[in-house]
Amino acid sequence: MAEPGDPQHPDDHDDHVGFSSAASLQGRPREVEPAPDPEPEPAPASAAEPEAPASRTPEPEPDLFD
Structure with missing residues (x-):
């Protein structure tokens, strides 16, 4: 079974679960x-x-004192 963060393919948005990838940090x-x-x-x-x-x-x- 794949762990959270294991990418399925380069555009898999589920690979961001549990950590920040280098691509998302850029x-x-x-x-x-x-x-x-x-x-x-x-x-x-x-x-x-x-x-x-x-x-x-x-x-x-x-004269003020007038």
Whole structure:
């Protein structure tokens, strides 16, 4: 009598009873993932546009202890 796991033929699914075969452990081959696009490097601060100076005077802070 055949023991569980003794394959009858290569495609016999009953041969997986009681153990995992090498074929079932291999699984499906993975598809190759595309390489991610490289992120652009940020421009240095000196190359950025200079900030315009504030043209108006700042508002005075309110006195909280009035």
